Amino acid sequence: MSNRMDVHTLSPEAEMTSKPSPADERAIKGRAIVTYGRSLISLVIARSLHERGIEVIGADDVGMTVLSFSKHVKDTFIHASLEKDEDEALNDFEEAVRKYAPEDDRPYVLIPAFRDAKLFAKHRNRFEPLIQIAAPEIESISKIDPKDALAEFAQKHDLDIPETHIIQPEDFNADDYASVDFPRIAKPVDGVGGRGVEKIASLEKLKDYVDAADPSSPILLQELVEGEDYCVSVVANKGELLGAVTYHNLRQFPNDAGAGAIRETVDETPFLESTRKLLELSNWHGVAEIDFRWNGDPDTPPKIIEINPRYWAGLFHSTASGIDFPWLAFALAADIEIDRSEDMSAEIGFKSKTPGAWLLSIAEETASSDEHLKQSGRAWVRMKYHASRGHILKATSHFLKSAGHSAATPGMLSTLQKEVARHDDLPSEFSADDDPAVGLGILFALSSLARHGELPPELKFEAPGKDEEEPAQPERKPRKTDRPVIGITKPEKGDFLAYLAMKLAVWLAGGSPVKITSSAPRDPRSIDGLLFGGGSDVYPEHYQGQIKPGYQYDHARDALEESWAKTALRQNIPVLGVCRGMQMLNVLQGGTLSSDLSKYDDIKYPMTFLKRLFFRKSIAIKPDSWLARITGKNLLSVNSIHTQAIQTLGNGFTASAHEINGLIQSIEHKDADFMVGVQFHPEFLIHKRFAREIFKQFIGHARNRMAPRDEKSETRVVGGALAD
Structure with missing residues (x-):
């Protein structure tokens, strides 16, 4: 395996070790450094180059990226x-470029992926004595980027673009736009991925949009063009078009205005004239993606919406359609003669899917026709709102909440299964070849937390800004679902990934998860089961x-869970405690904890969260215990994330599983219908049957307690559960 080292620690003498691969058995034709290693875009680039015999070095400002795990x-x-320290980053790149430089004259290219x-x-002048840069010339880019530059360039050269106004927010005067016909499209000039693009219905809405915008950044106000969006991905040699693939989105997510989820290649002929003209006028050299909008009328020319002077989200689709864009960009940068006999035509009708997004798109469309989904309209509206703004974790949270309501409808489930089966065989970045470990690239989020102290922008769990409000929600109606409502306790801040894992586990087991915190309490009459999750240590006093x-x-x-635990015992609410949750249940019944695990020296417990997550240990299960009954086993292999453990049992509790060193790993309350705890984290073992069974048993007890009720109860609690 390769050494994964921060560039700051590299020494000139450090040697690079290689992964075994088919490329080792053939001549190495060059080396490339590919940036933005966390992305599927970079994975497509790496795969393309490696198959051509090019060694690939991945780069990012975090570790554990997709490229870190790719063969x-x-x-x-x-x-x-x-973004935060451009000068230091460029210094790091220069140091790495020198370190990884081939010792011979093989082509050596830096490929910016985003x-x-x-x-x-x-x-370019700083790096090109050392390495070739696979990017268009800055003079060409400046003609079309940012978006206001493209508008001015297109108007100057009579290119077909929508009627466009460039608004300077600091100088905005609404009277200047009184004669403009609405609706229009407004967008920031430097936005990517559809961020900030809004349909403006009136002059008043335009005022609101400008007021909320960055006053120093121009805004484009464009004519609303009828038709569909088309993406033309191109590679050009000094203004000459070498190859193009045109596709449109059969599905997108969110469905009304989002990124491509299922794509299809179409004939590029209607777009070629404008494409060639744009590339020639800008003397384009390298790859780009040009976005068009067209109504399909042969007598109406397509309108250029924007040009991305870089790789694009649909790169896998474009490359799989028949044109190897990454290799062609490498060859152009390295001045390698391109074989013009190689087929440069695209496969019309080729379809692909975007991992994750295609499922969400199908779920949204299926659910939109489902009468039962009216109960979860709030969640769907919020999910789409946050997804369109890149708040992925928050969008996922609302998706699970919505799915928890709608999945109870058999008709919807049947339709959803058929739609998923119909698209399941479509290729994607993950199905292109045998490279199974790349899915672990999601761990780059943990690396970002460790290195930068925050989630990466792609996964920011953000609330709307002060000038940005969530859309109005449908009125909440009484609950009509056969899913038991499971309250999950969590801290006010943090633990987002763990909380989402817990929500997913509950939902997969048939429950409807809801959050309980000291500032977001619940009426016990609205809860069918309680889940005390992991987190910080229980207060020793x-x-x-x-x-x-x-x-x-x-x-x-601590106070919140104490109140809920007492209520659960009085009202016989099923409770599952996980890690800290088990410890809290034990302490509240008079038990004690040990905060020093070093005395158990027969097992070397890992010291970091990531190592604890993947560490496995064996636990012995007591016969006739609840854990033995649901798993049918006497031994289990579990994770070990805890730093405390039960020392003495609380009143009413018995131990149902131990480690070989005696540490208690599971407890159950002899007088409660279902009050059990586990020291390990089953939500991180959901791929194991026994972990799923734990949640299924818990949800089953909660279902037995269910009774029809109105979720919109007038009775609320403050800081904890409502007492009888």
Whole structure:
């Protein structure tokens, strides 16, 4: 395996070790550094080049990216953030470029995979003595990027674009637009991926849009063009078009205005005249994607919407359609003669899907015709709102909430299954070849937390800004679902990934998960089951333990769970405690905890979260216990994320599983219908049958307790559960 090292720690003598691959058995034809290693775009580039005999080095400002786990990549390095410290990042790149330089004269190319294309084009003179830059010339990019530059360039050269007004927010005067016909499309000049694009219905809405915008950044106000969106991906040699693939979106997510989810290649002929003219006028050299909008009328020319001077989200589709864009870009940068006899035609009718997005798109369309979904209109509206703004975690949260309502409809489930089966065989970035470990690239989020102290922009869990409000929601109606409502306790801030994993596990087991915090309490009459999740240590004074100096205890959550635990015992609400949750249940019944696991020296527990997540240990299950009954086993292999453990059992609890060193790994309350706890994290083992069974048993007990009720109860609780 490759050494994964931060570029700051590299020494000139450090040697690069390689992954075994088919490319090792043939002549190495060159080397490439590919940026933005977390993305599927970079994976497509790496795969293309590796299959051509090019060694690939991946780069990103975080570790554990898609390229870190791909068999097509020889090594990776980490650099400073280009957004936060451009100078330091460029220094890191220069150091890495020198380190990885081939010792012979083989082609050596740096391939910016995303928005950094413009940056490296700007600094071409700094790098090109050392490495060739596979990006268009900065003079060409500046003619069409940002979007206001394209508008001016198109107007100057009589290119077909929508009627466009360039608004300077600081100088905006609404009277200047009184004669403009609405609706129109407004967009920031530097937005990507549809961010900030809105349909403006009136002059008043335009005022609101401008007021909420960055005052220093221009806005485009464009004519609303009837028709469909088409994407023309191109590669050009000094203004001459070498190859093009045109596709449109059969599905997108969100369905009314989102990114491509299922794509289809179409005939590029209607777009070629404008494409060739644009490339020639800009003297384009390299790859790009040109967005058009067209109504399909042969007598009406397509309108150029924008041009992306870089690789694009549909790169897999474009390349799989028949034109190897990454290789052609490498060849152009390295001045390699391109074989013109190679087929440059696209496969018309070829279809592909975008991982994840295609499922969400199908789910949304299926659910939109489902009468039962009216109960979850709030969640769908919010999901689409946050997805369109790139708030992926929040969108996912609302999707699960919505699906929890709608999945109860047999008709919808049947339709959904048929639609999924119909598209399941379509190729995607993950199905293109045998490269199974790339799915672990999602772990780059953990690397971002460790390195930068925050989630990456792609996964930011953000609330709307002060000038940005969520859309109005449908009136909430009484619950009409056969899914039991499961309240999950969590801290006020943080633990987003763990909380989503818990929600997913509950939903897959048939429950409808809802959050419970000290600021978001619930009426016990609206809850069918309680799940005390993991988190920070229980405050030691609850069990006469030793306080850790400087440790941030969550007193509000302790009080919240104490109130709910008492209510659960009184009202016989099923409770599942996980890790800290099990410890809290034990402490509230008079038990104690041990915060020093070092005395159990027969097992070397890992010291970091990531290592704990993948660490496995064996636990022995007590015969006739609840865990033995649902798993049918006497031994289980589980994870070990905890830093505390039960020392003495609380009143009414018995131990149902232990480690070989005696640590208690599961408890059950002898007087409650279902009050059990596990020290491990089954939500992170959901791929295991026994973990799924734990949640199924819990949800089953919650279902038995269900009774029809109105979720919109007038009775609320403050800080905890409502007492009888």
